[in-house]
Amino acid sequence: MAIEPSAVNPVDATSNPRQESVVSRKQLPYAIAVLAVLGIAGHLIWRFIFHASAATANAPLIAVLLIGGTPLVFGLLVKVVHREFGSDLLAGISIVTSVFLGEYLAGSVVVLMLSGGEALEAFAVRNASSVLHALARRMPSIAHHKSAETLRDIPLSQITPGDTLVVFPHEICPVDGTVMEGSGTMDEAYLTGEPYRMSKVPGSGVLSGATNGSAALTIRATRLAVDSRYAKIMEVMRASEKNRPRLRRLGDQIGAVFTPIAVAIALGAWFVSHDASRFLAVLVVATPCPLLIAIPVAVIGSISLAARRGIIIKNQAVLELVDTCRVAIFDKTGTLTYGEPKLAETLCAPGFDAQVVLHLTASIERYSKHPLGAAILAAASQSSIPLDDAAQINENPGEGLTGTVAGRTVHITSRAKLLARDPSAASQLPPPTEGLECVVSIDNRYAATFCFRDQPRAHSRGFVSHLGPRHQLTRVLLVSGDRESAVRQLAQTVGITEIYAGKSPEEKLDIVNAETRKQRTLFVGDGINDAPALMAATVGVALGTNSDITSEAAGAVILDNSLEKVDEFLHISRRMRTIALQCAIGGMILSLAGMALAATGFLVPVAGAIVQEAIDVVAVLNALRAAMPPRVLRDFG
Numbered sequence: 001m002a003i004e005p006s007a008v009n010p011v012d013a014t015s016n017p018r019q020e021s022v023v024s025r026k027q028l029p030y031a032i033a034v035l036a037v038l039g040i041a042g043h044l045i046w047r048f049i050f051h052a053s054a055a056t057a058n059a060p061l062i063a064v065l066l067i068g069g070t071p072l073v074f075g076l077l078v079k080v081v082h083r084e085f086g087s088d089l090l091a092g093i094s095i096v097t098s099v100f101l102g103e104y105l106a107g108s109v110v111v112l113m114l115s116g117g118e119a120l121e122a123f124a125v126r127n128a129s130s131v132l133h134a135l136a137r138r139m140p141s142i143a144h145h146k147s148a149e150t151l152r153d154i155p156l157s158q159i160t161p162g163d164t165l166v167v168f169p170h171e172i173c174p175v176d177g178t179v180m181e182g183s184g185t186m187d188e189a190y191l192t193g194e195p196y197r198m199s200k201v202p203g204s205g206v207l208s209g210a211t212n213g214s215a216a217l218t219i220r221a222t223r224l225a226v227d228s229r230y231a232k233i234m235e236v237m238r239a240s241e242k243n244r245p246r247l248r249r250l251g252d253q254i255g256a257v258f259t260p261i262a263v264a265i266a267l268g269a270w271f272v273s274h275d276a277s278r279f280l281a282v283l284v285v286a287t288p289c290p291l292l293i294a295i296p297v298a299v300i301g302s303i304s305l306a307a308r309r310g311i312i313i314k315n316q317a318v319l320e321l322v323d324t325c326r327v328a329i330f331d332k333t334g335t336l337t338y339g340e341p342k343l344a345e346t347l348c349a350p351g352f353d354a355q356v357v358l359h360l361t362a363s364i365e366r367y368s369k370h371p372l373g374a375a376i377l378a379a380a381s382q383s384s385i386p387l388d389d390a391a392q393i394n395e396n397p398g399e400g401l402t403g404t405v406a407g408r409t410v411h412i413t414s415r416a417k418l419l420a421r422d423p424s425a426a427s428q429l430p431p432p433t434e435g436l437e438c439v440v441s442i443d444n445r446y447a448a449t450f451c452f453r454d455q456p457r458a459h460s461r462g463f464v465s466h467l468g469p470r471h472q473l474t475r476v477l478l479v480s481g482d483r484e485s486a487v488r489q490l491a492q493t494v495g496i497t498e499i500y501a502g503k504s505p506e507e508k509l510d511i512v513n514a515e516t517r518k519q520r521t522l523f524v525g526d527g528i529n530d531a532p533a534l535m536a537a538t539v540g541v542a543l544g545t546n547s548d549i550t551s552e553a554a555g556a557v558i559l560d561n562s563l564e565k566v567d568e569f570l571h572i573s574r575r576m577r578t579i580a581l582q583c584a585i586g587g588m589i590l591s592l593a594g595m596a597l598a599a600t601g602f603l604v605p606v607a608g609a610i611v612q613e614a615i616d617v618v619a620v621l622n623a624l625r626a627a628m629p630p631r632v633l634r635d636f637g
Contacts, residue, residue, distance in 0.1 A: 029118035032068040036112035039064035061104035068111045069095045090287035097280045106605030143174040156225035163221045167212045176228045177219035179204045184215030262286035269599035281598035285608040294583035294623035301627030302576035310559040318555035322539045322573045328473045331525035332480035336460045341452035343379035347430045348448040357448045364390040364403035411441045460494040463563040466636040512536045567634040583619045590615045
């Protein structure tokens with residue numbers, strides 16, 4: 001097989017002036033902070049070691065204020081023009097005041113504090129977001145396209161559904177697809193959270209982003225690269241970084257109130273003492289308020305922690321809001337149940353044995369992709385029933401499955417289709433039961449009815465019962481499109497008293513809208529028909545990623561289809577709020593205490609700047625805890 005050299009260069013060597021300017025703007029706080037450190041150090045050396053004159057010793061500080069302070073003050077003036085008033089405006093006032101009062105050292109320390117705070121925030125956010133960046137770095141830029149006897153590398157953008165690709169050993173799978181040739185394993189832990197390798201054989205599905213094992217696999221692409229599961233995860237990751245969190249806006253609002261208070265205290269201290277340096281000292285201590293730095297770090301850190309736990313936060317606002325929700329609304333199938341029907345009962349007609357009927361039925365069901373076929377095969381395997389080869393398999397859409405096993409003709413269909421073909425079977429059919437069913441005829445005689453149940457998740461009852469005492473949810477509703485008997489049975493099993501059965505997507509939406517108008521709501525669902533309700537709820541959580549539409553509508557996506565992860569999401573949200581409020585309230589209290597000392601003359605401007613810098617560092621370090629997993633992230637089960 002010939003392998004053509006790749007013409008794809010994943011790194012574009014051409015420079016982009018706009019990108020370069022963005023990079024330079026991001027690096028500006030670091031450059032100013034370095035300049036401030038050098039200027040302050042130069043001042044101290046000239047003054048205390050070489051005993052230079054005041055003019056000489058102050059020269060490095062004046063350079064810091066001119067070169068570093070000017071762009072910072074200009075940036076703050078731009079904010080004022082755009083009516084963005086925050087605590088960082090105090091820094092601009094402090095820098096200007098220090099110049100007028102000749103307090104060049106204090107002004108340079110404020111420049112260091114403001115630029116260093118911005119640099120520290122960027123550094124902390126970058127580290128807290130390491131999981132998001134790791135997702136982007138690990139995805140390949142090319143795929144090995146197989147055509148006849150040629151294998152060549154192509155960009156992911158050129159892959160179309162139906163293309164044949166080869167995934168080499170230990171490579172990252174580039175797109176979602178189906179295995180055509182080869183057998184081996186793939187590590188999907190990065191996407192699903194499962195701590196083991198998944199077996200892959202012809203017919204198995206593969207996920208983009210999964211790591212291949214030691215055997216090469218030939219796959220057929222089933223989606224475009226931009227529509228693959230991994231790409232969708234990256235898309236919501238990028239969106240989550242761009243959206244401004246509501247808590248950050250709250251920090252801005254608090255800062256807008258805090259700024260005039262700080263200025264009033266500074267003016268009062270100046271008026272009472274007739275000492276302008278106290279005005280400067282108070283402003284320096286109040287600049288900048290830690291909540292503007294620490295809260296975004298706590299938010300991004302929580303998003304990072306959630307990503308490591310298989311929870312994708314699409315909208316940061318849900319981290320703040322979910323802990324305030326008081327009504328939980330659940331879909332039924334695939335949410336509180338496994339979404340996988342199990343054979344619960346076999347009702348045989350006279351003259352037929354249940355084991356024989358299961359043997360014949362399972363022998364032809366292995367040639368079908370029908371969801372109930374998997375349940376029948378699982379039941380046969382559990383009963384250790386051997387399967388025979390089948391012939392003359394025929395599965396016309398809407399007509400059922402027909403085949404011949406051991407010389408006997410087996411037909412699997414629905415109750416309605418059987419009665420249409422053989423009305424006389426009505427007297428033998430049992431009454432309809434809850435859940436799903438199919439009927440089997442053998443040699444043109446009605447033989448049995450298979451009854452299926454979608455089993456509740458093992459932890460459904462424990463999860464529902466703990467929502468009130470642990471998460472202050474006062475009501476839990478079950479809303480489903482299924483029949484009332486099946487919905488009521490599940491509700492009784494898991495401990496829910498309020499149910500809505502037989503509801504269309506539009507009716508689900510009306511219910512969620514009505515509840516959300518009264519109290520904040522949490523909606524958890526997994527199907528396409530849940531998408532409108534997910535968007536209407538205060539917080540929508542999509543369980544699993546079987547539907548792209550559902551994932552797009554939700555504020556958070558649980559990759560691992562489990563209620564345990566929903567509980568982890570609730571705990572991550574509460575922990576983020578706690579840490580963010582600690583940083584905001586604690587930082588303001590410490591700043592107010594420092595301002596009181598400065599107003600009474602116990603802190604000079606330089607000492608006040610050092611105190612405030614220490615407060616900022618403590619706040620950011622506390623906020624970084626949000627990215628660290630606690631010992632316990634769930635409290636039920």
